[in-house]
Amino acid sequence: MFSILASVYFLKRSFKEHSLIFTISKSLEEYNQAKINVLTDLAQPLNSNITILQQDLVPKIGVVIIGEATSRWHMQLYGYNRKINPLLSEIKEELFVFEDAISPHVMTIRSFEKDLALHSFETPQHNANFSVVQLANSAGFNTHWISNQEPVGFTESIPTIIGSAAKQTSFLATNSYNYSIYDEDVLPELAKALKRNGERQLVFLHLIGTHRLI
Template identity: 35%
Template sequence: MAVRASVEYFSDAKKLDQYAKNKIGNFNNVSKNFDSNEQEVYVIIIGESTARGHLGIYDYYRNTTPLLESINDELLVYNNVISPDTYTIATLTKAFTLGNYENTQAKFEGSIIQLLNQAKFKTYWVSNQNPIGVNDSHVTKIGLGSDKSYFLNIKRAQEKTIFDEVLVKKLDEILKEEGHKKVIFLHSLGTHFNYKYRYPESFNFFNNDIPKSNFKKQVVYDEINAYDNAVRYTDFFINEVIETTRKRNVKSFVLYFSDHGEEVYENSEFYGHFRDENLTKNLYEIPMVLWCSEKYKISKKIFPKLNSKYMIDDLFHSIADLVDVKADEVDSTRSIFSEYFKERNRIVRDSIDYDVYFE
């Protein structure tokens, strides 16, 4: 089993090399109506290991998202979004390509970055994750399809690393560059273990508190407190991205989602997101939040279906819809932002019907 998995991993990695070599893909009848005088800036934040249930904006009992809550009336907060799997490669290689649980091999048939390039956007991939780790190299290959890619961190997530605000500084630099049509992907470390390394000391907010948990141990309390501090820092980071984008006063949006969730001693006595552990909702339930500028709202109508069942293996189609790019391969029924969106079965871990399993 291990040998077969290893062979498959390296085989997939070789196939994904195409994304850096062929940056426009092979999409058919691509169209995008541009106003040459209007600036467009679209930012997509890829979160990491963040369970929806730990965000105050989703009614968590702790105040983990004070800044997002302060602009709640400007946000579309999606309440029923899940990830198709519990690790980065399995989720993002579907989310950013034509791949989905019905056809996993379609992940080699085209990426959202290729589509954006073909539609004449200038694309950027800015990552605070180690580009050569086992967990991230497949995703890196998709990111290398962008016009410009930056990898700001060479350490593993388990180590003490630079914080996600470095992505905000790079975003600000990119926004000052020439070019009117930009899509910028920010790949954050989010709340990835080791949780205590994901935030500066000034965000050590939940310190000696005793959090709610069925497991009454100090080590449990320490991990939950550290995780919630990391969520609170993520709130700061997302807000900084929104405010940096807002200052440009252009047609823009910021879309945030997490690649998968995390179990932190709530439904099971463990923390992390390992695929072979017991299934819990926290492994799959993820936040997804959209902020749009006033100029964007004037030109583009979004149909907010905040409680609809949605899985991010369809994110390719949803992003294409948000930036108003059309192609034969784009399916509006798979975009949660579209009036034509249709709910579908949500199959996780390759074969489990999520909504039946957790009913």
């Protein structure tokens, strides 16, 4: 009897680990829960979990570039033999080039809620979570979210929710996911953002990367 029960247990466990249906179902469940957490914690401009003890009023301008679907294996900066980003390579000595950065998830939509928030893979903190966007708002920055991805859809929901906390938002790809817009088109929007009033600016550029192949 014991051997039969053990066999059933391992068979069930093996089925779950290798079943495509189970994997998809589990992924959808995790995504929906992540979306609920983000809506609860990160969608509003301000967050009650943030307490500013001392505010620096020195003029500052920052640009956060969020790339997607791009492997370091194909970047000249990391030793790729084709000269695909020579401008970065020219200033390599001025950069902090991270060699051992590891994503908390294999999927962008799950990584996003951790990369830009206090919440992490090892230490989930849904009850005391906030995003970098909300932190910048509380610190007196004029925040901008400029995206070359659709503001709606399965894959873009979590990034859109996090970005919606910015004081200014701009989405370039609003017609169709198949309508290709090069990432360079965010540059005019970046220039506009930097010209807006305020000496403390923080701009987030959310790129499409190589998601679209033309």
